[in-house]
Amino acid sequence: xxxxxxxxxxxxxxxxxxxxxxxxxxxxxxxxxxxxxxxxxxxxxxxxxxxxxxxxxxxxxxxxxxxxxxxxxxxxxxxxxxxxxxxxxxxxxxxxxxxxxxxxxxxxxxxxxxxxxxxxxxxxxxxxxxxxxxxxxxxxxxxxxxxxxxxxxxxxxxxxxxxxxxxxxxxxxxxxxxxxxxxxxxxxxxxxxxxxxxxxxxxxxxxxxxxxxxxxxxxxxxxxxxxxxxxxxxxxxxxxxxxxxxxxxxxxxxxxxxxxxxxxxxxxxxxxxxxxxxxxxxxxxxxxxxxxxxxxxxxxxxxxxxxxxxxxxxxxxxxxxxxxxxxxxxxxxxxxxxxxxxxxxxxxxxxxxxxxxxxxxxxxxxxxxxxxxxxxxxxxxxxxxxxxxxxxxxxxxxxxxxxxxxxxxxxxxxxxxxxxxxxxxxxxxxxxxxxxxxxxxxxxxxxxxx
Numbered sequence: 001x002x003x004x005x006x007x008x009x010x011x012x013x014x015x016x017x018x019x020x021x022x023x024x025x026x027x028x029x030x031x032x033x034x035x036x037x038x039x040x041x042x043x044x045x046x047x048x049x050x051x052x053x054x055x056x057x058x059x060x061x062x063x064x065x066x067x068x069x070x071x072x073x074x075x076x077x078x079x080x081x082x083x084x085x086x087x088x089x090x091x092x093x094x095x096x097x098x099x100x101x102x103x104x105x106x107x108x109x110x111x112x113x114x115x116x117x118x119x120x121x122x123x124x125x126x127x128x129x130x131x132x133x134x135x136x137x138x139x140x141x142x143x144x145x146x147x148x149x150x151x152x153x154x155x156x157x158x159x160x161x162x163x164x165x166x167x168x169x170x171x172x173x174x175x176x177x178x179x180x181x182x183x184x185x186x187x188x189x190x191x192x193x194x195x196x197x198x199x200x201x202x203x204x205x206x207x208x209x210x211x212x213x214x215x216x217x218x219x220x221x222x223x224x225x226x227x228x229x230x231x232x233x234x235x236x237x238x239x240x241x242x243x244x245x246x247x248x249x250x251x252x253x254x255x256x257x258x259x260x261x262x263x264x265x266x267x268x269x270x271x272x273x274x275x276x277x278x279x280x281x282x283x284x285x286x287x288x289x290x291x292x293x294x295x296x297x298x299x300x301x302x303x304x305x306x307x308x309x310x311x312x313x314x315x316x317x318x319x320x321x322x323x324x325x326x327x328x329x330x331x332x333x334x335x336x337x338x339x340x341x342x343x344x345x346x347x348x349x350x351x352x353x354x355x356x357x358x359x360x361x362x363x364x365x366x367x368x369x370x371x372x373x374x375x376x377x378x379x380x381x382x383x384x385x386x387x388x389x390x391x392x393x394x395x396x397x398x399x400x401x402x403x404x405x406x407x408x409x410x411x412x413x414x415x416x417x418x419x420x421x422x423x424x425x426x427x428x429x430x431x432x433x434x435x436x437x438x439x440x441x442x443x444x445x446x447x448x449x450x
Contacts, residue, residue: 020135040130041167047121051148057171061163061200062179065280070158072284076306080298085147085155092438099143137167164202175290178212181219182334194218201226211286214238237282273316274342314437323426329434350427355379357436359387372401379406381414383435
């Protein structure tokens with residue numbers, strides 16, 4: 001296919017990038033040895049003038065909660081008056097969600113221009129032993145180039161998969177954050193918590209502080225050892241940072257207190273619900289304190305305002321009230337457990353209908369078993385991602401669970417039909433995959449705009 005890069009739009013730019021190897025959509029285990037390394041990313045950056053070297057970054061890894069943590073930290077920094085770049089993945093609706101400064105997505109024309117500028121680099125690298133950048137590496141390169149041009153005060157980077165060999169792990173961050181680590185991407189990262197923690201801890205840099213969420217003992221030991229080996233001060237939620245839950249209700253979200261190294265942040269109100277989001281907030285606050293240690297003007301008022309203003313769609317995200325339509329991108333057993341705990345705490349006594357779709361590389365059979373005892377019905381469907389488990393395969397696994405099942409070939413049909421018969425007081429929860437959640441958000445946007 002011949003592409004006219006001078007006439008490229010954001011849509012054609014996205015299409016062009018999707019032709020690269022994409023581990024968000026490629027079945028796990030495909031040519032891993034070739035693609036999981038940093039040599040290719042460093043080579044691409046060098047050809048682009050190493051735009052990452054001048055950036056002041058915070059780097060965040062983890063299995064679950066790293067995106068929420070990144071969003072909270074970015075909100076705190078904005079409340080402190082800083083101009084903040086944010087790089088996250090995957091996107092839910094708009095491809096440009098991955099790269100933003102403050103509340104502004106990378107402009108469409110800028111994205112298209114940067115993809116066009118990158119084509120000579122991609123073509124030149126096709127002839128090298130490592131080959132061209134992967135999809136994620138190309139997106140990271142675009143982000144680095146845009147941030148280098150726009151010069152935000154700080155950049156918050158979320159890793160894609162892992163940490164040690166992730167395309168973002170080319171920076172020298174001011175601090176590193178580790179969200180909760182669980183079993184996920186086991187083909188690529190290892191099949192034990194210790195192995196996965198070793199990969200995630202690869203973002204910890206010599207002499208730079210690291211803040212960790214509470215971890216299972218085997219993961220915590222690996223993180224502590226990795227920090228000690230490079231002389232990184234390790235700050236742990238549950239030890240150096242303490243969370244005090246509150247029983248005082250708040251219509252704006254959940255209320256809690258965090259006691260950090262630099263102060264006590266009492267009665268914080270966070271619009272993201274669930275005890276796991278309190279942990280994510282504590283990690284973000286710990287990282288903000290690390291930046292304050294290094295001279296950033298971050299006050300308790302900024303921390304309070306940032307936690308209260310955070311927006312992170314698709315995570316315990318309420319779309320409508322009658323019936324309650326909730327989106328949550330839980331995609332592993334630990335995330336499903338957190339979702340169920342949040343539902344019990346914040347939305348008890350509702351008849352629950354779970355609209356679910358999973359990726360083949362996830363432990364989806366366990367997640368079905370987790371959801372079944374809490375569901376009046378499981379509505380089985382699939383996203384358009386090639387990694388998605390087929391609804392028929394889901395049904396075969398769910399039939400022995402002895403629960404009411406409905407099967408739909410695609411998510412829009414599942415949502416349309418379920419809304420038609422659900423009771424006004426029912427809870428409809430879309431979960432199992434961020435791709436399913438993204439499609440639900442797109443469906444909702446089309447429904448609202450007509």
